Amino acid sequence: xxxxxxxxxxxxxxxxxxxxxxxxxLGRPKQLIAIAGDETMLQATASRVADETLFAPPIVVAGxxxxxxxxxxxxxxxxxxxxxxxEPAGRGxxxxxxxxxxxxxxxxxxxxxxxxxxxxxxxxxxxAVEAALPRAEEGWLVTFGISPERPETxxxxxxxxxxxxxxxxxxxxxxxxxxxxTAERYLAxxxxxxxxxxxxxxxxxxxxxxxxxxxAVLAAAQGAAAGQRREGRRVLPDEAAFAAxxxxxxxxxxxxKADKVAVVPVEMGWSDVGSWEALHALGPADADGNVLTGDVxxxxxxxxxxxxxxxxxxxxxCEDMVVVATERAVLIVPRGQSQRVKxxxxxxxxxxxxx
Amino acid sequence: xxxxxxxxxxxxxxxxxxxxxxxxxLGRPKQLIAIAGDETMLQATASRVADETLFAPPIVVAGxxxxxxxxxxxxxxxxxxxxxxxEPAGRGxxxxxxxxxxxxxxxxxxxxxxxxxxxxxxxxxxxAVEAALPRAEEGWLVTFGISPERPETxxxxxxxxxxxxxxxxxxxxxxxxxxxxTAERYLAxxxxxxxxxxxxxxxxxxxxxxxxxxxAVLAAAQGAAAGQRREGRRVLPDEAAFAAxxxxxxxxxxxxKADKVAVVPVEMGWSDVGSWEALHALGPADADGNVLTGDVxxxxxxxxxxxxxxxxxxxxxCEDMVVVATERAVLIVPRGQSQRVKxxxxxxxxxxxxx
Numbered sequence: 001x002x003x004x005x006x007x008x009x010x011x012x013x014x015x016x017x018x019x020x021x022x023x024x025x026l027g028r029p030k031q032l033i034a035i036a037g038d039e040t041m042l043q044a045t046a047s048r049v050a051d052e053t054l055f056a057p058p059i060v061v062a063g064x065x066x067x068x069x070x071x072x073x074x075x076x077x078x079x080x081x082x083x084x085x086x087e088p089a090g091r092g093x094x095x096x097x098x099x100x101x102x103x104x105x106x107x108x109x110x111x112x113x114x115x116x117x118x119x120x121x122x123x124x125x126x127x128a129v130e131a132a133l134p135r136a137e138e139g140w141l142v143t144f145g146i147s148p149e150r151p152e153t154x155x156x157x158x159x160x161x162x163x164x165x166x167x168x169x170x171x172x173x174x175x176x177x178x179x180x181x182t183a184e185r186y187l188a189x190x191x192x193x194x195x196x197x198x199x200x201x202x203x204x205x206x207x208x209x210x211x212x213x214x215x216a217v218l219a220a221a222q223g224a225a226a227g228q229r230r231e232g233r234r235v236l237p238d239e240a241a242f243a244a245x246x247x248x249x250x251x252x253x254x255x256x257k258a259d260k261v262a263v264v265p266v267e268m269g270w271s272d273v274g275s276w277e278a279l280h281a282l283g284p285a286d287a288d289g290n291v292l293t294g295d296v297x298x299x300x301x302x303x304x305x306x307x308x309x310x311x312x313x314x315x316x317x318c319e320d321m322v323v324v325a326t327e328r329a330v331l332i333v334p335r336g337q338s339q340r341v342k343x344x345x346x347x348x349x350x351x352x353x354x355x
Numbered sequence: 356x357x358x359x360x361x362x363x364x365x366x367x368x369x370x371x372x373x374x375x376x377x378x379x380x381l382g383r384p385k386q387l388i389a390i391a392g393d394e395t396m397l398q399a400t401a402s403r404v405a406d407e408t409l410f411a412p413p414i415v416v417a418g419x420x421x422x423x424x425x426x427x428x429x430x431x432x433x434x435x436x437x438x439x440x441x442e443p444a445g446r447g448x449x450x451x452x453x454x455x456x457x458x459x460x461x462x463x464x465x466x467x468x469x470x471x472x473x474x475x476x477x478x479x480x481x482x483a484v485e486a487a488l489p490r491a492e493e494g495w496l497v498t499f500g501i502s503p504e505r506p507e508t509x510x511x512x513x514x515x516x517x518x519x520x521x522x523x524x525x526x527x528x529x530x531x532x533x534x535x536x537t538a539e540r541y542l543a544x545x546x547x548x549x550x551x552x553x554x555x556x557x558x559x560x561x562x563x564x565x566x567x568x569x570x571a572v573l574a575a576a577q578g579a580a581a582g583q584r585r586e587g588r589r590v591l592p593d594e595a596a597f598a599a600x601x602x603x604x605x606x607x608x609x610x611x612k613a614d615k616v617a618v619v620p621v622e623m624g625w626s627d628v629g630s631w632e633a634l635h636a637l638g639p640a641d642a643d644g645n646v647l648t649g650d651v652x653x654x655x656x657x658x659x660x661x662x663x664x665x666x667x668x669x670x671x672x673c674e675d676m677v678v679v680a681t682e683r684a685v686l687i688v689p690r691g692q693s694q695r696v697k698x699x700x701x702x703x704x705x706x707x708x709x710x
Contacts (some may be wrong), residue, residue, distance in 0.1 A: 022667070297703045300692075311666075311681070312377070314699040316688040321673075323687055326666070330680045332687055333671040340655075344669040348652045 007129070007200075008082075008108040009049040009058035010100040013042055013070060013115040014090050020276065021341055022329030023309065031116035032069050033309075036273060036282050042070065042115045043077045048122045049111065050079060054130075057082040059103055060115075061096045064088070067234060081233055088224075088239035093197070094253035095245040098210060098221035099237055101203040109136045110206070112199040112250070118282060120269025128266035131167040132200045135262050141209065141255060142168070142200040145193025145263040146270045151183035154274065154339075156195040156251070158263050171261040174251060193265045195251065196272070200264075206254065214253040220245030276322040276331075276338040280305040296323075303335065362484065362555075363437075363463045364404040364413035365455040368397055368425060368470040369445050375631065376696055377684030378664065386471035387424050388664075391628060391637050397425065397470045398432045403477045404466065405434060409485075412437040414458055415470075416451045419443070422589060436588055443579075443594035448552070449608035450600040453565060453576035454592055456558040464491045465561070467554040467605070473637060475624025483621035486522040487555045490617050495519075496564065496610060497555040498526070500548025500618040501625045506538035509629065511550040511606070513618050526616040529606060548620045550606065551627070555619075561609065569608035575600030631677040631686075631693040635660040651678075658690065 013031055020030050031041040039047070049055040057080060062070055064086045074080060085099050097112055104110065111129060119125050125144075132142040145158045154177065161172035174195060178186060186192040210218040220242055227238025246253075255261055271278050285291050290298050294308035296315065303320040306313055310327035320335045333341060368386055375385050386396040394402070404410040415436045417425055422441055429435060440454050452467055459465065466484060474480050480499075487497040500513045509532060516527035529550060533541060541547040565573040575597055582593025601608075610616055626633050640646050645653050649663035651670065658675040661668055665682035675690045688696060 022669075297699055297706070299699050299702055300695075308685070312684040312703065314377075314684070314686050314688070314696060314703065316686075316696060316699045317692045318676075318687055318689070321687070323685075325680070325685045327682045329667040329669070330663070330678075330685055331669050331671075332673055332676070332678055333669070334673070337655075337672045341669060341671060344652055344654050344671050347654055348667065348669065351652065 005105065005108055006052075006056040007049075007054060007111050007133070008056045008104050008203075009046075009111045009113060010097065011042070011045055011058050011060045011081075011113050011115050012093060012096055013060055013062035013066065014087060014096060020273070021345055022324060022326050022331050028069065029066065029116070030273065031114075032066060032073065036118050036271075036279060039077070040073055041118065041273070043073050044118070045113055045115045046074055046079050047077050048119065048125060049113075050077070051126075054126070055111070056108075059083045059085065059100045059110075061085045061087060061100055063090065064236075071233075083235050084233050085235045085237065088237060088242050091220075091242065091245045091247045093250045094210070094214060094217050094248045095221055095242065097199075097206065097250055098217055098245075099225060099235075099242075101206050102221060102225040103235060104203055106204045106207070108203050109133065110199075110201055110203055112197075112201070114197050114272070116273065117196065117198075118269070118271045118273055120271075120282070122268070124266060124268035128167070128264050128268065129200060132262070132264040134166065135164065135168050135264075136200040136202055136205075139202060139205045140164075140168075140260045140262045141205060141258055142262045142264055143171070143255060144196060144198040144200070145265045146196045147265050147267045148187055148192065148194055151180060151187045152194065153177055153180055153183050155272075157186055157192045158195050160191045160193070160263060160265075164262055168262045168264050171255075171263050174256045193263060194270075196270055197251075199250065199255075205260075209254045209258045213257040214246070214248065216244070216246050217248060217253055276305055276324065276333075277335055279307075280322070280335060305335070360460065360463055361407075361411040362404075362409060362466050362488070363411045363459050363558075364401075364466045364468060365452065366397070366400055366413050366415045366436075366468050366470050367448060367451055367552075368415055368417035368421065369442060369451060375628070376700055377679060377681050377686050383424065384421065384471070385628065386469075387421060387428065391473045391626075391634060394432070395428055396473065396628070398428050399473070400468055400470045401429055401434050402432050403474065403480060404468075405432070406481075409481070410466070411463075414438045414440065414455045416440045416442060416455055418445065419591075426588075438590050439588050440590045440592065443592060443597050446575075446597065446600045446602045448605045449565070449569060449572050449603045450576055450597065452554075452561065452605055453572055453600075454580060454590075454597075456561050457576060457580040458590060459558055461559045461562070463558050464488065465554075465556055465558055467552075467556070469552050469627070471628065472551065472553075473624070473626045473628055475626075475637070477623070479621060479623035483522070483619050483623065484555060487617070487619040489521065490519065490523050490619075491555040491557055491560075494557060494560045495523075495615045495617045496560060496613055497523070497617045497619055498610060499551060499553040499555070500620045501551045502620050502622045503542055503547065503549055506535060506542045507549065508532055508535055508538050510627075512541055512547045513550050515546045515548070515618060515620075519617055523617045523619050526610075526618050529611045548618060549625075551625055552606075554605065554610075560615075564609045564613045568612045569601070569603065571599070571601050572603060572608055631660055631679065631688075632690055634662075635677070635690060660690070
């Protein structure tokens with residue numbers, strides 16, 4: 001292990017964020033849209049690792065369709081990817097991270113980051129990364145655990161085992177998304193953190209774990225890397241070889257099975273912006289509790305999220321509603337029910353097929 | 356008086372329907388948009404007088420910008436205007452009707468109809484017209500009064516005087532839009548009808564009344580007609596002469612002052628579609644009380660009007676809301692508050708000026 005090299009950020013930008021309908025109809029995944037703030041979430045993610053004293057240039061793993069947008073957005077914040085790996089198809093995080101591990105130095109420490117999360121306190125994030133670095137350099141697979149603020153049933157949890165010191169714990173278990181009562185119990189008992197999909201791990205340690213616990217993922221990634229083409233910073237893995245990779249997350253493939261797995265809990269204003277409610281919670285809210293974005297007015301409204309990426313929106317006298325408009329689609333739903341929007345979209349699609 | 360000629364329909368299509376924001380942003384007045392049903396309200400208005408045994412071809416008075424749309428929409432329902440009088444500027448109904456009176460035969464009976472009203476029972480309307488015809492032929496200025504269904508404060512009222520027989524009454528007074536208590540009293544007392552702006556009157560009787568009560572309107576209309584140009588069925592009055600006309604309604608100019616004014620009350624499912632609430636009341640509503648128009652779904656919603664003239668709209672779990680969407684603008688407001696939308700639009704405009 002080196003201990004001297006900089007950390008290699010690996011930004012995963014393969015997701016499509018379908019939960020945030022109707023923005024998902026804009027033809028871009030949510031990380032490439034300015035959803036929270038003026039920057040896109042990809043830009044905010046990259047900016048978090050811009051300090052060249054600690055971080056090497058990032059490796060970005062994404063779908064081919066987004067290559068130009070990603071390059072342009074990174075350039076806007078004065079950054080360039082070391083490599084932009086364009087997955088021929090989405091196969092989950094385990095194969096994507098394997099491609100990144102094979103693209104960098106084998107003893108590099110990789111900081112794996114989804115590109116569609118918000119971290120309101122980047123200094124806290126950086127401190128956690130620095131705290132985790134010695135463990136990663138020792139070969140631990142480190143995951144960052146988000147201290148839970150509520151009995152959330154939408155995330156998996158990490159149960160802490162024995163303390164390793166310096167803010168790290170050995171992981172006792174990764175546990176599935178709980179039901180409401182179980183989530184309440186986790187919160188009351190303590191010692192549980194949300195699994196946010198943020199990892200710090202040495203490339204060779206990850207590849208060794210893949211070899212042991214998910215050899216088909218490793219073999220497919222190696223084949224895809226061996227047959228890859230390069231176009232400038234773009235890397236195009238071999239399509240046929242990559243297609244052989246099982247579609248699997250790093251959690252299932254490796255983290256839940258490996259032995260030296262640590263968790264570093266962190267409070268950093270984290271959100272996966274997985275729902276419109278989450279975006280409302282991020283704010284900033286006006287005096288009436290409204291979070292307003294775009295060409296919108298909300299006179300007499302309270303507790304609303306009103307957002308437009310196109311048309312003028314007048315949301316008048318509304319209470320605790322989510323209103324999101326684009327030129328092509330509009331969503332109106334009470335706050336707390338936006339997770340049910342998928343039902344409505346399914347109903348719409350069914351009617352279209354009938355028509 | 357003739358007694359033998361057919362009735363000349365006069366369709367007034369000069370209004371802009373600004374109350375129905377955001378449809379008013381589509382660049383067409385509301386009568387030229389299919390708001391209630393599959394036909395536009397102009398088409399529905401013309402279709403009501405399509406029976407050639409009773410009605411001559413209509414004269415349409417409109418703004419220049421709408422000429423092509425009006426011709427195309429009439430053609431779609433198999434009709435053509437006798438004349439399409441294009442006002443150089445909107446000066447209210449009194450000058451507009453004067454232009455129509457000067458364009459037709461002087462002893463013709465004119466049926467004056469706004470183009471942006473809904474009449475759910477056209478047979479009742481026709482019966483009322485037939486009942487009123489003898490009075491009009493005798494030189495009475497006849498107005499049709501809508502039997503009030505509720506203590507509406509948004510309309511003027513007509514107080515009935517002595518009965519003239521055959522369903523007609525001499526008008527005792529035109530009264531202003533009442534406050535809520537007065538409207539309740541009108542409803543309780545009876546003998547009051549809503550003033551809907553529908554009239555049956557002989558052209559020469561109207562012109563004579565103008566000469567007596569509003570000579571400036573008559574003079575301007577005569578000057579505009581004398582200097583007019585014709586382009587096929589289109590009539591373009593002289594702009595400078597018409598600009599001299601006072602801007603005034605037929606009610607104020609003539610009906611409130613003239614002596615031989617009669618009212619024929621009628622129940623015919625009338626609505627001026629002056630608000631989104633009115634459109635909701637027109638229906639048709641589904642089992643949950645929702646009136647849905649366009650590419651919309653409203654699962655779990657009740658009592659809502661949801662309408663799209665462009666984007667897909669998902670209005671989920673909403674109660675008693677008005678939702679109207681175009682590609683350029685979206686309105687969300689509780690039912691019963693849509694009359695306040697003007698405040699919101701004013702706020703929006705003010706902010707734009709500030710930006």
